[in-house]
Amino acid sequence: MAKGQVKIRLFSEKQPSSTLFAVTKGSYTFESYNGERSQLREGDYLVISLSNEKLGVKNGTAPAFYCDSISLVSNEEGGRFTLRINGQSPERRRYSGNLGCKPDMGTMVFINQVDIEEYVAGVVRAEGGPGRDKEYIKTQAILARTYLYKYIDKHIIDGFDLCDDTHCQAYFGITDDTSIVQAVEATKGMVIIDADSVPILAAFHSNCGGETARSEDVWLTGLPYLTKKTDPHCRSSNNALWEKTIPLDTWVEYLKNKGYNGTNINELNFTQTTRKPKYVAGEFSFPLTTIRTDFGLRSTFFSIKVRDDKIVISGKGYGHGVGLCQEGAMQMALKGYSYEDIIEFYYTGATISKVFKTETEQ
Ligand SMILES: [Zn+2]
Ligand SMILES: [Zn+2]
Structure with missing residues (x-):
């Protein structure tokens, strides 16, 4: 993993056979495995499609050409692009960083190299639940980052770090949501660790029903920080x-x-x-x-x-009941508890630590 970056497989649960790639910010260098090279500026786009286990690439009005893999590398920091797959989904997802693409077993594999904190913000948007309080969003940011560091080698044999599906954590692209971006920034580099300084399995669910579950009763493996806990905070929430x-x-x-x-x-x-x-x-x-x-x-x-x-x-309750109860955490945040209080409450004995020092601390 490049410093501060992570490789995420995009559209991992779909079967993309074509994509529209468009530069929305900055400029990109396009390079194919066969040595084709060109520059794309803001507003430029490429159509990439699967063609007999090769990629067909069409750039503007130029004739299409075929190659084994391509890369799109941002020429400066902060490059952004959109992807729309298979020409039918109305959804156009927004991404930042670099993109690699290759055919594999009848589908296309997209690997996005993205800044870790931008990725964490995207996961919070996709998985964070409806809570809008800032201490709650900070908590979700720390959970998403903890997952990333705990499972950083989950897909190592596949050539990327994590996929964008719930198999790892849901990631549908970057977000400009100010409260999320600020919560991620405020907790930069923070993860939850156990007594051996290893990132914890930061399980969470919608509502515990007033008492969280022991991990050994749900997944057969007991973990000291995933134990039964009475939760007075979620009892009048939606999913109680x-x-x-x-x-x-x-x-x-x-x-x-x-x-x-x-x-x-x-x-x-x-x-x-x-x-x-x-x-x-x-x-x-x-x-x-x-x-x-x-x-x-x-x-x-x-x-x-x-x-x-x-x-x-x-x-x-709603969900497996192990670890953090999202509706309880939201209520705690509304009652004035901090993200430290919330994490300490739901993950017994675990602590918050930084995975790296920020620039000012170095
Ligand atoms: Zn995965
Ligand atoms: Zn609860």
Whole structure:
């Protein structure tokens, strides 16, 4: 990784077969693997399309030519461009830095070399949730940066650092949103580390329902900073409560398929006042995470009551429940807590540290 830069694969979950690249700021040097070279200025564009495992490049009115890969390098700092794929998506995403493009197994691979802090701001825009308070946005910026440093080699064998999909973290391009840009700047270089000074797994979710989950109950691996915690902050937020009704027959059938052989309907009732790892009916028990997936439930933090020929599932929270609760964090920020308070609250025992010294500190 070049200092202060990161390589992100763009449109990684799409299957781009063509793109319109347009320079929106500064100028770019276009270079193909075969040695073609030209300059693009603001307003210039290229159409790049997949053609029999090669790239066809069309620059203005000049005839198209074919090559194995191309690079577009910004001639100065702050170069910006837009990409629109497959000519159909109305969405034109905005990016900065350099771009490499090559064909691979019937699709096009775009690799964007971008400034880390600009990338972090883009992730906050894509993943940060609806909170607008500045301490909340700072918290999300630190989470996005922590993820980046923890998983910097996740795609090392693929020739880039992270992809732009939720497999890594969602990134749909740069943002000019002033509150995000300022929050990223104010927390520049900050990540959350554990007792061994390693970046933490900074898990977050929408709403914990009043109590966060232990990581070992959700992902089987226990981590000291991802432990159960009572959260008084999110209880009246949007995703605090939910309910779902399922026919009793369906529920019993489901349990039988999982090995339940009881006959007492009353033992199907199940209560969670504090989070439990498993649903229990008589002698039978089964992981709540599987039930959540199989029935598309909003969380694993629910109780079950048999009511006539139905079961009523009354749930709390939204998401896996591990780590930071976004709606609780938003409320903390609104109550005047700082990003340090919020991070300390949700990641027990973890601390904030800088990955590098800023220029003024060197
Ligand atoms: Zn990925
Ligand atoms: Zn919560």
